[in-house]
Amino acid sequence: MLSIKSVLAKPFAKRIYNSVQKWANNPIETQQHVFKNLINQAKNTQFGKDHDFRTIKTYDDFVNRVPIRDYELLKPYVDRVVAGEEHVLWKGKPLYFAKTSGTTSGVKYIPITKESMPFHVESARNAILLYINETGKSSFVNGKMIFLQGSPIMKTQNGIQVGRLSGIVAHYVPKYLQKNRMPSWETNCIEDWETKVEAIVEETLPEEMTVISGIPSWVQMYFEKIHKRTGKNVGDVFKNFNLFIFGGVNYEPYRAKFENLIGRKVDSIELYPASEGFFAYQDKQNEKGMLLQLNSGIFYEFIKAEEFFDENPKRITVKDVEIGINYVMIISSNAGLWAYNIGDTVEFTSVKPYRIIVSGRIKHFISAFGEHVIGKEVEQAMQEATHDTDIRVTEFTVAPQINPENGLPYHEWFIEFENEPESLSALAKKIDESLQNQNSYYLDLIQGNVLQPLKITKVKKDGFQEYMKSIGKLGGQNKIPRLSNDRKIVEAFPHSSLYN
Template sequence: MGLKSALSRPLAAYVVHRDQQWQCDPVGTQTRLLTKLTATAAGTAFGRAHDLGGVRTPADLARQVPVRDYEALKPWFDRTQAGEADVLWPGQPLYLAKTSGTTSGTKYIPITKESIPNHINGAKDALLHYIHGTGRSQFLDGKLIFLSGSPELERHHGIRTGRLSGIANHHVPAYLRRNQLPSYATNIIEDWETKLERIVDETLGQQMTLISGIPPWVQMYFDRLTARTGRPIKHLFPDFNLFVYGGVNFEPYRAKLFESIGRPVDSIELFPASEGFLAFQDEPGNPGLLLLLNSGIFFEFVPAERFFEPDAPRLTIADVELDQQYAVILTSNAGLWAYSLGDTVRFVSLRPHRVVVTGRIKHFLSAFGEHVIGEEVEQALREVMAQSLEVEVIEFTVAPLVSDDPATPSRHEWLVEFARPPQDAAAFAAALDAALRRRNSYYDDLRKGNILVPLQLTPLPAGAFQRYMKSLGRLGGQNKVPRLGNDRKVAEGLTSAG
């Protein structure tokens, strides 16, 4: 056992004990945090406009500050980006995290001196919880790779600006830098395919022990390694034993990824966002992610089915219930105030508070009133794949096929890129349709009433999703394909790119 591996164990025990303390008083922890946040920002432009100095309780916050998404808060973010101080939080932010928006184009999310520890410590503490729970720390003695965006930063009115993963790269602890791959010169390459080839060059022959990244892009890395060598990952990296991921549900990728590796490895799921690091998998084998209630973020939750209502309730962790869908609202020391993150979660534990990420509040399919969410289509696919063991899926998305012709009724279209297709595509599609009906009563009612007919399964050629993302300039890094949409934009892009 190396020095880093040995020293990590007492540190892991300390961090787990510390986290257990605030878990004993979750409501008090969040209430005290809200008071601190509003008192700190009371003198800012936003604080004066919303009387944050008068906010003492979550009810006060709900009364004074409406829920807004990035587009609604954009005038305040624009002032911050232009270099104005004391807008949303005292002073200027340390960084602006650049991320892709929907209607507003590129988004610039502030990261402050107070909020940067949230991003850095979240990932670090996830690893320490894993070490404490398993006793396995040897991965710290080998090479670690983080497939991420470029760490090269620009400046906007004196504020350093770049992708969150690139910003975080500047805060990797010094004791891990010697273990970290790829090199800085490779990491700043913007073209993903060129960068990937250089990463393969640098990692072949190394003692890789931890690999981290969004699953589809890690799969691309594995595919390149195997194409170059003709060997599975287990032979290339025999000491690789920990996969860290976030950003998408791992389950649709699990079978293909583990087949590429050639054996199971441990995994840790994270819930990071440019707006904050929200949760991590604190217990090996437990799919729930521990919500970080003491890390600078005050959480509110809006029942997903009521999110678009003007009087939708805003619940705190004192009010949430198990197995309900909630949209996540953040107030934080990054200067975010009742900010709609866009993600939906479901609580699987209240002692402590653990969630699973279920989708995006704007990424649902309700062209016919069915309101199908990402978790439902992912679960349906996972169930059918478990019954069709020959099938491997690389990527998929679901779109509506709306028809005005009674001879060709409306339906859902599943566009799927298979690594190994089903032997009986019609039976596979029928099983998918039945699995979705069991999970969504509205879809089932539409099917019973023949308003919708059985779904259409459209296999896509190899590389279709990669070509589509490349056509958008979003290949690699932290970019993801939406699982669901209420229009045909993604579907048409995929079929034309394929």
């Protein structure tokens, strides 16, 4: 019998769906409204004065006044906000700093304001409500839901609370979900990730889990511990678990292993949250891509990835994007980020409405030989090579081998298998063929005998976890880059993790 909660969820879901359709069906006007509102609200800030916001009337004015910046270039302004100064990037002071670890900047402090915070919460909620509206499934709201995330413990710095994004969001769980939500507050506050996952297993085993959410690589660790403890598939332990919500990385490389651990297929919803904003979520079960959030206080710009490092790359808005092009996404937001390069690359899968997939990181690519291979291509190659096989991959990363002892250079794929292939060389051949089909530069280098086909190096079980632990990044929102343009990651691997 349906409870009151699940019955009420359906009309609420319908109402939210209708409100989302209004802005999704009027994307250009919606973004123009967001743009004007942002400029108007920030014109008296220090940044607004420095960039003459009062005279900005058009998008071209904005492009001429405000250059693209990454965190390093915006840091002089952020440092002033961190020091407690008001009205620097946005009016007043931020409510929070989301603390993240940057690859080049060390610790990054990303502001979250009174105006931007609600969208972090509403977007995640709306993703679930659109799923209910589309599928008619709502009984899961009566069961227990787990969100694998960072600690909600905050520190205060000059009157501003500092924490991990997922920990900040944990303070905003709606009251109607509080009783259903797991793990407990005490368990969520455990800092050591392995200890935390063990505690989560203890707490959840007796419960009726219906929704499980988190970054796939860390949910996988939780599933493996459940399986080890019980000897059962996760789907047999939690008979009513039918919805997996994830973000942070592409799920496809994990899908086969997850379905094996669960013992059946479950519905999934993909999210695209970041400290800088909640950018997109999956709005349809059978459509590729996530709905770009155009009405969330964020104004979007895009630069073709292949032009990004040119001296003066062309900046465009959603009005001029094309399907299938790899773009660097640039945002300006009501958190006080302006023409800010978040570092991600995206591709549009649809422009009616605007849906995107995350194709990689602008700094995470391999072009040691001019091949311009990106994250989406290596993930697709792995997916195609293992499709309809018993091969299951736990984790992988790719690096160039520029100076091999014998023969031509090549791409080296470091792969941890759950189920190994009968022949590594046959798998390598399939992956390589897929990569050549996707990337003409790579194909030319192989055919021109500049590169030899890729090679696979096996990583022992839990080798990637050992690596993440060795660099102090086990758990939370941390994830392995799919590929790098150098060998820093693979050279930092504990030597015991690799075997041939």
